[in-house]
Amino acid sequence: MGCCFSEPVDFDSEVNLFHFDLHRAVGKGAFGKVRVVEHKRSKKLYALKYIDKARCIKQKAVANIIQERRLLEEIDHPFIVNLRYAFQDDENCFFVLDLMLGGDLRFHLESRGYLSENVVQFWAAELASALVYLHKQRIIHRDLKPDNIVLDAKGHAHITDFNVAIHYSERRLHTSVAGSMAYMAPEVVGRKGYTWCVDWWSFGITIYELLFRRRPFDGRTSEKMTNSILKDPLRFPDDAHKKCSSNCVKFVQALLERNVSQRLGCRPHGQGFQDIQNHAWLQGVDWEVLDIKEAQPPFVPDMKKANFDVTHELDEFLMVEKPLTHSKRKANPDLAKMKPEVRQLEEQFTVYDFMSTKRRSYYPHNEPITTVVRNLDSDQIPVVQSISNTLVPTTTMGDRSQAGSPALDTTWHQHMSMPL
Numbered sequence: 334m335g336c337c338f339s340e341p342v343d344f345d346s347e348v349n350l351f352h353f354d355l356h357r358a359v360g361k362g363a364f365g366k367v368r369v370v371e372h373k374r375s376k377k378l379y380a381l382k383y384i385d386k387a388r389c390i391k392q393k394a395v396a397n398i399i400q401e402r403r404l405l406e407e408i409d410h411p412f413i414v415n416l417r418y419a420f421q422d423d424e425n426c427f428f429v430l431d432l433m434l435g436g437d438l439r440f441h442l443e444s445r446g447y448l449s450e451n452v453v454q455f456w457a458a459e460l461a462s463a464l465v466y467l468h469k470q471r472i473i474h475r476d477l478k479p480d481n482i483v484l485d486a487k488g489h490a491h492i493t494d495f496n497v498a499i500h501y502s503e504r505r506l507h508t509s510v511a512g513s514m515a516y517m518a519p520e521v522v523g524r525k526g527y528t529w530c531v532d533w534w535s536f537g538i539t540i541y542e543l544l545f546r547r548r549p550f551d552g553r554t555s556e557k558m559t560n561s562i563l564k565d566p567l568r569f570p571d572d573a574h575k576k577c578s579s580n581c582v583k584f585v586q587a588l589l590e591r592n593v594s595q596r597l598g599c600r601p602h603g604q605g606f607q608d609i610q611n612h613a614w615l616q617g618v619d620w621e622v623l624d625i626k627e628a629q630p631p632f633v634p635d636m637k638k639a640n641f642d643v644t645h646e647l648d649e650f651l652m653v654e655k656p657l658t659h660s661k662r663k664a665n666p667d668l669a670k671m672k673p674e675v676r677q678l679e680e681q682f683t684v685y686d687f688m689s690t691k692r693r694s695y696y697p698h699n700e701p702i703t704t705v706v707r708n709l710d711s712d713q714i715p716v717v718q719s720i721s722n723t724l725v726p727t728t729t730m731g732d733r734s735q736a737g738s739p740a741l742d743t744t745w746h747q748h749m750s751m752p753l
């Protein structure tokens with residue numbers, strides 16, 4: 334008696350975890366796991382990212398999760414991991430995302446040592462297209478790095494993890510320090526105030542790391558790292574010319590330009606993207622074919638083996654972590670009796686279903702993007718709320734797959750000291 338399988342699934346109800354079969358874990362996040370799920374009716378496979386509410390509240394990341402949920406709703410692009418469903422139960426918040434079975438770039442970097450120029454060049458073009466789209470939506474990702482780039486089964490690159498992403502305003506610079514230190518632009522660590530151009534810097538660090546297996550600016554303490562980012566000359570390995578062309582080196586140099594107004598990708602009004610498209614390194618790219626995912630990726634992940642760290646699976650096995658189970662919600666929760674953070678999640682982590690909900694923006698000034706709405710009252714309020722909470726996870730210490738993950742001073746040097 335009482336077997337969980339006996340109850341029929343109500344597909345007419347709002348989307349919930351009972352609509353999915355749970356399969357294996359493929360990734361580990363700061364507050365939970367990412368696992369493969371199958372929609373029981375459509376039989377489609379997705380990635381389920383789930384976030385333990387208690388852990389998220391303890392680490393003061395409630396606003397981040399709500400922000401991530403909102404931003405994902407307004408994004409839809411071929412080179413971004415798009416949101417399909419969002420919902421919650423009493424313990425977790427859930428994102429159901431496009432499934433990327435080709436693995437993240439941290440995994441490939443570690444398992445292959447380094448990646449060849451033509452492979453990196455192809456990903457760079459796809460990622461540049463995604464970044465330009467995000468910036469047009471007035472979103473800064475702020476945490477671009479190999480861990481947050483995932484491949485689909487064919488080898489196309491996608492940006493994921495909008496946990497510290499924010500909306501920006503053209504009239505105000507951001508100052509909050511968020512992201513992963515080794516990838517942070519000088520204007521972030523130098524507390525100068527920054528805008529979307531920080532993503533082009535992180536993009537440069539990412540390309541450098543994929544090619545040469547190390548990052549150009551490093552240090553064992555937060556102070557040393559800051560100094561390195563602000564002052565160290567950009568050096569390439571002695572054998573760089575064996576690994577990549579001089580145009581490639583020039584491309585990376587142009588992205589890792591400390592002067593924002595000179596940085597590649599950063600000229601306003603779309604000119605930055607023209608500069609990228611016209612750069613000698615990306616001359617051969619057919620951008621129209623690229624954007625419809627018709628270009629053939631030079632690196633196709635081997636789908637016969639797992640393209641992720643199989644030990645994610647073990648945590649639950651060894652009972653280090655609570656296994657995820659389908660659980661019914663308590664009937665009629667009383668909002669007034671809830672802890673304020675629980676209530677905030679309840680009210681603001683709203684259900685999303687791509688089959689029935691039209692994507693929309695939560696930011697009045699952002700819809701449509703070309704309309705200039707100069708409403709001082711509404712502008713920035715959600716952003717201000719979120720940036721006060723963006724300094725994120727402390728739980729990622731020593732976690733290999735999270736190397737260089739969102740930084741707190743106490744955690745990052747451990748990542749940095751780890752051999753890559």
Ligand SMILES: Nc1ncnc2c1ncn2[C@@H]1O[C@H](COP(=O)(O)OP(=O)(O)O)[C@@H](O)[C@H]1O
Nearest residue numbers: 360361362363367380431432433437480494496
């Ligand atoms: N859509 C997806 N398909 C497959 N794997 C994914 C997907 N999204 C994320 N992952 C994997 O899970 C890891 C953690 O997810 P991420 O969104 O980056 O969480 P966090 O915000 O905690 O860093 C990623 O580094 C990646 O390996």
Ligand SMILES: [Mg+2]
Nearest residue numbers: 362480481494
């Ligand atoms: Mg991540």
